[in-house]
Amino acid sequence: MKYLLRSLLAFLLLASWSGTAAAQGGRGGGRQARLSQLENARIAYLTEKISLTQDQAQKFWPVYNEFTGKRRDINKRLRLLRINNADGLTDQQIKDNLTQGLALRQNEVSLEKEYFDKFQKVLTIRQVSKLFLAEREFTREVLRRVAGGRPGAGGTLPGAADD
Structure with missing residues (x-):
């Protein structure tokens, strides 16, 4: 196998x-x-x-796919905030983008904590x-x-x- x-x-x-x-x-x-x-x-x-195991896989993949979808969304939003050329932005706009980026990264950490708990309901801690x-x-x-x-x-x- x-x-x-x-x-x-x-x-x-x-x-x-x-x-x-x-x-x-x-x-x-x-x-x-x-x-x-x-x-x-x-x-x-x-x-x-x-x-x-087959039983774990049936329960795990829907949870994991939900997790990766949400994580992918956060990462997409982070990429949209990235500034390649800050010269055309005001200081306030730059600050707002950086603040939003930090908030999104915090959301990603919160998402990982949430799914850490969900994964433990399907997998052993060693598997997680x-x-x-x-x-x-x-x-x-x-x-x-x-x-x-x-x-x-x-x-x-x-x-x-x-x-």
Whole structure:
């Protein structure tokens, strides 16, 4: 089972970075396909890393998807506040943007606390801890691959080539 998940994960990651946009002939369609493949790879990666049982998975993924949707919304709002050129803004506008940004970051921390409690109702505390670590590892690996760097032997995600 572990080998199957690792193989699926490796396949999905390779497929997501193999130029699906060119193969599908459309810029938007290819991007959507890559995002979908990346999401599938994330699901497989997290499922393996936190050792979800089928029963846990049925309860966990709806809660996790709700959490990531809310977190994505906060991050989108933060990106909209970023100032690339403050020269065209008044000091008050800059202060307001920074204040809003701090409030949004506080909202993100509050969201994580709220879902920390919700995750504990579905997972063991050890699995919750592994979840937060696995999210960071997955993000780091995706960023490394997008930047052109490749991990060590085999080109798989961290831990995927162990055993």
